[in-house]
Amino acid sequence: MGKFSKKKEGGTPAISTASLPDIVFMLLFFFMVATVMRESGEKKVQVNMPSADQVKKIEKKNLVTYIYVGKPIKKYQAKFGTAPRIQIDDAFADAKDVGPAFLKFKSTKREEEKPLLMTSIKADKDVGMGIINDIKEELRKVNALKINYSTKKGGVEANK
């Protein structure tokens, strides 16, 4: 039986962890690439978007300007009140600033990309249509006709 007892000497060999760093690095790279450092540094308005189910996904995110509409957050309420405001980039804006902001964004894009530009309105579900309409009118004036109403995915029953 000596033949067989020899085998047991080693016990189970330890699993090599040499490839562990490789696996972890792979995951790391994936998350590094997938991470988008938030496109606007600071949100100055509260946005709780309404729900809709007839939605499309935005693919070319680099061709989209975002306009936020909502109540100023607590920190700014003393200064700006609680009436809904527009935020473009990192600052509060008025409806009349929408057009120039779009043109500025457009001027940074290549010629063939210009017809594909889109403006995404991220508005709080409780803001009035007046302010949205003002934005739309300004966008029409500068020929920014492709717009997108950002919504959550879900039935409209959630909008009650």
Next chain:
Amino acid sequence: MAKRKLQEINAGSMADIAFLLLIFFLVTTTMESNYGIRRKLPPPPAADTPPPPKIKKKNVLEININGQDQMLIEGDLAQDKDIKPLAIKFITNNGKDPNMSDNPQKAIISIKHTRETTYKKYISVYNELLAAYNEIRNKYARQKFGKPFDQLTEEQQKIVKDAYPQKIAESMPK
């Protein structure tokens, strides 16, 4: 100097460093899904735009929303869930009912709202109208090409779109 054997750097802690970075990126990643309702605005009015052609009243489905988010469709009080069946009936009427559209090409849906109407109400109404159009287009696409609208080629989609154009007019009385 005596020749010393070059010592190998211990790479055992490499995994720990990588893990640390991994966890950082895991936490900061927001897989931001960006969904929304697409809309094309009408081009800005030019000075020489001809006056709009006369449209028969029966070809227009009027939706009025007031500042309290109450909605009238053709003068009758309605809820969100009523929009879709009504719109489908209106668009695909093809002259059957004398009070509804002559054909889908002529059918116009008009939304009127006030400054106080909330955005969520507007989105709800808009979403239901789109749902109606999508259902009609899908049905037509299945009949004609045997496939849902999304899977058609661009030319086929155009045929379907021409058969059932989306004509939604918006206005906000001052």
